[in-house]
Amino acid sequence: MSWEPIILTLRLAGLTAAILVVVGVPIAYWLTYSRWRWKFLVEAVVALPLVLPPTVLGFYVLVAVSPRSPLGQMYQTLTGHSLAFTFEGLLFASVLYSLPFAVQPFTSAFGAVDPKLVEASWTLGVSRLKTFFRVTLPLSAAGVVTGVVLSFAHTLGEFGVVLMVGGNIPGVTRTVSIDIYDEVQALNYSAAAQTALVLLLFSFVILSVVYALNRRVWAVWPMR
Amino acid sequence: MAHEITADFEKVYDGGPTIRAAFHMPADRPHVTVLFGPSGSGKTTILRCLAGLDRPQAGRISFAGALWFDADQGIMMPPQRRGIGYLFQDYALFPHLTVTQNIGYALAALSVRARATRVNEMITLLKLEGLEDRRPSQVAGGQQQRVALARVLAPHPRLLLLDEPLSALDVPTREELRRELRGLLRSQPSPVMCVTHDSVEALTLADEVAVVAGGRIVQVGPPDEVFSRPVNAQVAAIVGVETVVAARAGERTDGLVALEVGSARLWAIDPAEQATNFFVSIRAEDVTVAVGALPSSSARNHLAGRITEVRPAGPVSRVVLECGFTLIALVTRQAAKDLGLRPGALVTATVKASTIHLIPR
Numbered sequence: 001m002s003w004e005p006i007i008l009t010l011r012l013a014g015l016t017a018a019i020l021v022v023v024g025v026p027i028a029y030w031l032t033y034s035r036w037r038w039k040f041l042v043e044a045v046v047a048l049p050l051v052l053p054p055t056v057l058g059f060y061v062l063v064a065v066s067p068r069s070p071l072g073q074m075y076q077t078l079t080g081h082s083l084a085f086t087f088e089g090l091l092f093a094s095v096l097y098s099l100p101f102a103v104q105p106f107t108s109a110f111g112a113v114d115p116k117l118v119e120a121s122w123t124l125g126v127s128r129l130k131t132f133f134r135v136t137l138p139l140s141a142a143g144v145v146t147g148v149v150l151s152f153a154h155t156l157g158e159f160g161v162v163l164m165v166g167g168n169i170p171g172v173t174r175t176v177s178i179d180i181y182d183e184v185q186a187l188n189y190s191a192a193a194q195t196a197l198v199l200l201l202f203s204f205v206i207l208s209v210v211y212a213l214n215r216r217v218w219a220v221w222p223m224r
Numbered sequence: 225m226a227h228e229i230t231a232d233f234e235k236v237y238d239g240g241p242t243i244r245a246a247f248h249m250p251a252d253r254p255h256v257t258v259l260f261g262p263s264g265s266g267k268t269t270i271l272r273c274l275a276g277l278d279r280p281q282a283g284r285i286s287f288a289g290a291l292w293f294d295a296d297q298g299i300m301m302p303p304q305r306r307g308i309g310y311l312f313q314d315y316a317l318f319p320h321l322t323v324t325q326n327i328g329y330a331l332a333a334l335s336v337r338a339r340a341t342r343v344n345e346m347i348t349l350l351k352l353e354g355l356e357d358r359r360p361s362q363v364a365g366g367q368q369q370r371v372a373l374a375r376v377l378a379p380h381p382r383l384l385l386l387d388e389p390l391s392a393l394d395v396p397t398r399e400e401l402r403r404e405l406r407g408l409l410r411s412q413p414s415p416v417m418c419v420t421h422d423s424v425e426a427l428t429l430a431d432e433v434a435v436v437a438g439g440r441i442v443q444v445g446p447p448d449e450v451f452s453r454p455v456n457a458q459v460a461a462i463v464g465v466e467t468v469v470a471a472r473a474g475e476r477t478d479g480l481v482a483l484e485v486g487s488a489r490l491w492a493i494d495p496a497e498q499a500t501n502f503f504v505s506i507r508a509e510d511v512t513v514a515v516g517a518l519p520s521s522s523a524r525n526h527l528a529g530r531i532t533e534v535r536p537a538g539p540v541s542r543v544v545l546e547c548g549f550t551l552i553a554l555v556t557r558q559a560a561k562d563l564g565l566r567p568g569a570l571v572t573a574t575v576k577a578s579t580i581h582l583i584p585r
Contacts, residue, residue, distance in 0.1 A: 116316040119277050122303045123310035124330035125379060134329075138320045 002191075004171055005179035006198060012087070012175060013155035016094040020102035020151045021144070023095065028106030029132065050100050058164025061093040065165070090166040090173050097161050098151040105150060109143020110136055142213050149213075153206045156199065227252040229383065229415065233283030233293065235269055243269045243439040249415055249432070251288040251383070256409055256416040258426045258447070261436035261462055267419040268313075270436070271385050274417065275310050276303035287383065309381030309414075313388040315372035317360035323347075323371050324356045330379040346374035349408075366397035373405075377412060384409070386418040390425055402428050403497065403584065423464065427451065427503045427583045435459050448503060452550060467506040469549045470585075473499070480524070480577060488548025491524040492580035499584035510579035511553035513543060514572045515563045524577040527551065531569045534560060541565070547573055 031043060049057055065072045065083035075083045083089040113136050121131040137144070159177040166173030168182070176199050183192035232246040243266035249257045259267040272278040274285065276292065279300055285293040292301045303310075317326050327346050331339040347353060350370040355363050360371065369389070376384065389405060390398045406429055409416050420426050426433055426447060433450040435443045443455045451468035454460035471483040471490070481494040485504055492504070518526060529547025536542075541560040543553045551573055555565065565571065 114316070116312050116314070117318060119303070120310070120312060120316035120318075121329070123275055123277070123306075123308055124375070125304050125307070126330065126332070127304060130332075135318060 002179065002195075005174050005176045006195070008087075008171060008174065009156055009176040012091060012094060013152045015091055016098055016155040017102070017148045017152040019091070019095050020098060021148060024099065024102035024106055024147065024151075025137075025144070027099075028103050028110055029136075031103070031107045032110040046103050047100050049097050054097065054158065054160025055164055057097055058093060058161040061089075061096065061161070061165050065089045065092065084165070085167045085169065085173065087166075087172050090162060090175075093161045093165040094155045094158065097158060098154045101154045102147040102151040105143045105147035106140070109140035109146075112143070113139045145213055146210050149206055149210045153203055153210075156203060156206075227288055229274075229285075229287050231274065231283070231285040233273055233280035233285060233295070235273055235278060235280040241266065241439050243273075245270045245273070245436075245441055247434060247441055247444065249417070251415055254410055254413060254415065256418060256429050256431045258430035258433045259417065259419045259436050259441075260423070260426045260430075260433050260450075261421065263421055265436045266439040267421075267436045268387055269439075271310075271387055271417060271419050274383070275308055275385055276301060276306050277310075307379075307382040309376035309379070309384045311372055311376050311384070311386045311389055314392050315360075315368050317368060317371055317375070319360055322357050322359060323352060323363065326360065326371055327352075327374045327378050329375060342378055346378050349377075350374045364397075365393050366401055369393060369401060373408070377408075380414075382414055384412075384414050384416040384418075386416065388419055388421070391420070391422070405429065406585075423451065423466075423505075424581075424583055427468065427505065428585070435462055437462055451505070452552075464507075466508060467504070467511075467550065467552045469504050471502045471504045471582075473502060481582075483580075483582075486549030488527055490527075490575070490580060491577045492582055493578055495582050495584065497584050501585040503583040503585060505581040505583060506551065506575060506579065507581075508542065508552045508554040510575060511551060512574040513545070513553050513555055513559075513563065513565065514574060515565075515569070518572055518574075521574060522576070523574045525573075525575040525580075527573045527575070529571060529573055531565055531567050531571060533567060534565055536560075545571060545573060551575075 027046065031039065031046070062084065063069060065075070067073065067076055067082050067084070072083050083092065117135050117139070118131055121135050122128070126134065157177060158175070159181070162173065162175050162178055166175070168174050168178055176195055180192045180195050183195070227250060228248050229251045230248040235243045249255060259270060261267055269278060273280050280293065280295065282295045284291065284295065287306070291299050292306060293299060318329065321329065324343055328339050328343045331342055334342065347356065350373055352367065352370055352374065355367060360368055363371065369392070390402055393401065402425060409429065418429055430447045432444065433447045434441045435450060437458055443450055443459045448468045448470050451463045451466055454463055469485055471485040473481050474484055475482040476494050479494050480491045483490045483492055483502065483504060490504065527547040529545040529551065531543060531545045533544040534541050536557055539557060540554050541557050543555055543560065543565055545551050545553065553573060
């Protein structure tokens with residue numbers, strides 16, 4: 001069993017989850033509080049990765065990051081190399097693919113915060129942004145953690161998108177799921193079994209953490 | 225007008241009621257205006273529009289010359305900049321913060337030391353010693369209310385808005401806090417607008433009562449006037465048919481207190497507190513009207529008076545009599561006919577001491 005794909009996968013999942021906090025929290029905030037009449041369109045776009053086959057998403061990302069697309073060109077002028085078949089390209093695809101797994105728990109957690117508390121903060125002279133960081137975010141901590149863990153776990157197991165976007169470059173884009181697939185193709189069942197077991201145990205632990213948090217077993221503070 | 229809050233606005237709910245409020249109140253002294261009315265009458269909406277939490281569709285609101293809202297000019301000052309203190313009906317304490325952190329919440333701009341000083345002042349003022357590090361869920365309802373008041377008062381608001389401040393409390397706690405709340409509202413410098421549907425609360429707290437019904441302010445005046453002389457049947461139904469009149473406590477003997485009411489004297493059960501100013505509230509159905517010589521009676525109050533008005537209302541008549549103050553009695557129409565009750569008639573009104581309700585001021 002090689003550790004290289006496992007470490008690469010953890011790095012990909014960790015970075016994906018981190019980026020999703022930075023990107024997902026503002027999106028979720030907007031989805032929670034916006035009264036724009038076309039908001040449902042944005043909600044649908046965010047949820048698309050839930051229903052699209054990974055190959056479809058991967059195909060579009062591949063087209064988008066190719067050196068001939070505007071995005072790929074921009075990236076190439078900025079960094080000097082192409083986005084396709086790189087770790088960064090894979091990261092970009094993973095973020096898109098796991099977006100609903102972060103944004104949906106965030107949105108429902110923000111929505112569950114009593115609006116009176118937010119209004120109380122406003123009447124006490126605290127700006128909307130500070131109110132978000134002092135009231136909404138702390139009271140949504142369990143939901144935010146759930147979103148982070150779910151998107152992390154979801155990235156761990158992704159296959160189709162990696163296959164389409166990343167290719168299979170050891171140490172760059174060869175993740176655990178690809179590795180297992182390759183071992184099986186090579187009839188190397190024992191190596192596949194070991195890696196599969198690691199992934200299984202890891203996923204089980206992470207999901208246990210999510211459910212424990214949701215049952216408030218490890219509630220960060222006593223709820224009202 | 226520079227030292228006044230003037231408001232005249234209209235808030236329309238989609239497919240719902242229209243709330244229209246026009247009033248003015250002093251902006252520079254601790255004047256308590258009570259918005260009184262049944263639930264659903266629009267009281268809270270008026271409060272929320274003043275706070276900037278709801279945006280009216282039309283009209284304007286100004287505070288001491290500064291424009292808070294003007295529909296025509298498109299001005300809507302956000303709640304953060306209005307310098308108000310808003311007490312929510314269920315307090316809206318932050319569950320993840322301690323009592324101290326809740327009280328100091330609005331004081332982020334102060335230095336650590338100045339904040340601690342102000343928080344301690346509030347803890348002393350509201351008697352919250354010993355609860356500093358508890359979370360709201362770990363203190364009793366009455367204490368939560370004190371924490372909420374402390375949090376609202378800590379940043380020195382220019383206007384206090386209280387939404388049903390005592391309604392979430394059990395009865396004994398409510399009575400204790402009601403007495404304290406009046407003193408507290410007097411001792412701070414800002415005007416207060418308080419929403420309630422409880423007449424005792426209104427009489428205890430108010431300098432001025434504004435009766436709200438069907439989304440309109442239908443009568444404004446001193447509390448005894450509003451409660452005793454409703455302008456129309458709608459207001460009368462809301463405030464209840466009652467005599468409410470200011471009184472001063474005099475002699476106290478045998479658990480009774482003598483009250484100077486207008487030019488008359490009433491005996492009532494001496495309440496626990498040693499206040500001297502009260503509102504006397506007498507329910508009209510507790511007043512008996514007699515003509516001619518009186519038999520000996522257990523009732524302590526016999527008031528000679530002259531009838532000024534008799535108005536039939538269904539099976540009963542509402543009799544208004546002048547007996548040193550204006551007293552309202554409800555008698556059956558049959559009794560009114562048998563006794564020959566008509567304006568000008570001389571009668572004796574009898575009121576048991578135990579039915580006289582005293583509201584300390």
